[in-house]
Amino acid sequence: MSVGSKKLSEVVKPFIAELKPYEPGKPIEEVERELGISGSVKLASNENAIGPSPKAVEALRQCVEGVHRYPDGGSFALKKALADKFEIRPQQVVLGAGSDEILELLAKCFLAEGDEVIFPWPSFAMYPIVTKGVGAIPVAVPLNADFEHDLAAMAASINEATRMIFLCNPNNPTGTGMGQHALDDFMQQVPEGIVVAIDEAYFEYARRSDFPDALAWVRKRPGTIVMRTFSKIYGLAGLRVGYGLTDVETAGYIERARHPFNVNLPAQVAALAALSDEAHVEASRKMNAEGIAYFEKELSEMGLRSWPTEANFLLIKVGVADCYDQLLKQGVIVRPMDGFGLPGFIRVTIGSPNENQIAMTALRKVLEAAR
């Protein structure tokens, strides 16, 4: 295929051609089709096994007949509800088709070719993708020996070219979290004019008592954005809605750059209903805590190491090279960590009690086969 006298491969931006697409967790249908099995469980994408809030489901039902209309492009009701909840102004709230879109909008607004973006690694795979996607330079700072952010090394990586920093708290895929003191100490070292995006996709699951009040930094430092999502504890991953809380100026740039109707009508309506369903959030948190306790007990019986988690998943060192494939064959879909430089590790989402049991039984079989 050629365009004029040039091939497409000659005109595509080189940094786009070089991108490796994000690899999502395998869908259940695909695994069952490929392996000819049924009854599999997917613990690969950190979704909420309880499902969506019943209030969100009812709101969705009621909005269906109105989908011939465009949604409210300004998402007035949802922004107001989030602003009220977090005691900020609606003009400080930005919404995206998942917090993924907010990451992209940040890159679009603030990064140019050659700019540097600092983030921890292993961490959320979209950080390098959105960075490279605009020709900026990823500066991946390895986690420390406890798989926590190495904030001293991240601070030492800041230079004249640094435009943006991603923090991931709790960190995906390790589940580890940072406390208030560590965040404060780091933030004090970041010069003005660098955008700091604090990704708190799993915020509602965090249990440590010193989990930071990152919003305090939004209030006092321009160019700080806290990102959260309705995909995780709120159980609305399929609808794609995430939000950012930031200063009015930063929000204003993101508003200019976004599509006019980036959050669709069902997503707005369901997110608004889910936000008010505290019982659903509480039940999800409880099931998650019980699931973590169950996993940790099982894993210690098996002699396997996992890392302290503030989220709805566990990083597990299995030490069996093909454990991901072996679990898959038993119909248990988890996330392999090879792509993060951690062969023999898996990330397992906390599911329902039944799913958790199926996963642990399958893992025992993998270990038995390896011994």
Ligand SMILES: Cc1ncc(COP(=O)(O)O)c(C=O)c1O
């Ligand atoms: C740390 C982190 N940030 C952001 C996201 C994106 O979430 P969403 O685009 O569904 O809001 C995820 C999803 O897995 C995540 O783990």
